[in-house]
Amino acid sequence: MSGIKKRGLSNLVAYVLLITITISLSVFVYGWLKTYVSGEEVETCPSNVNIIISGYECVSGVSGNLSVKLKNKGLFNVDGYVLRVHDRLDAEFGFFVLDNTGAAIAPGDEINITYNFTDYPGEPLTDVTFIEVQLFILEDGRVACETHASQKAVCS
Secondary structure (H helix, E strand, C coil), X not given: CHHHHHHHHHHHHHHHHHHHHHHHHHHHHHHHHHHHCCCCCCEECCCCCCEEEEEEEECCCCCCEEEEEEEXXXXXXXXXXXXXXXXXXXXXXXXXXXXXXXXXXXXXXXXXXXXXXXXXXXXXXXXXXXEEEEEEEEECCEEEEEEEEEEEEEEC
């Protein structure tokens, strides 16, 4: 009879330890993740901050190359941009990040950049059906505002 009580007690201790470890771990992970996710909402840039996708081209003769032309049609310098593409038809946002450290673009300037989307790390891309550019302006080292431009594409 005393053997049964010990077994029940050890199961109870195991469950209490498991719950304590789980709660402690979740508090630690939450605190760690909180440092990576900003709680601040980033404002949308005013209408006089504007970038457009002035054109794109699938580079002929080279499979997987996409050339994108971006033009700053606004009144202010753009400090950088993120270029995303998608491979699903009728996508409404870019999922695959081709460039997250885009160069600054002065008002009226146009840049042309070529990306090889088949070199995308992770899931291989064979087609591009959607191009999205998200520009941002920095203020005191943080993103002050951002805005988006997008365009459907046919590139394989």
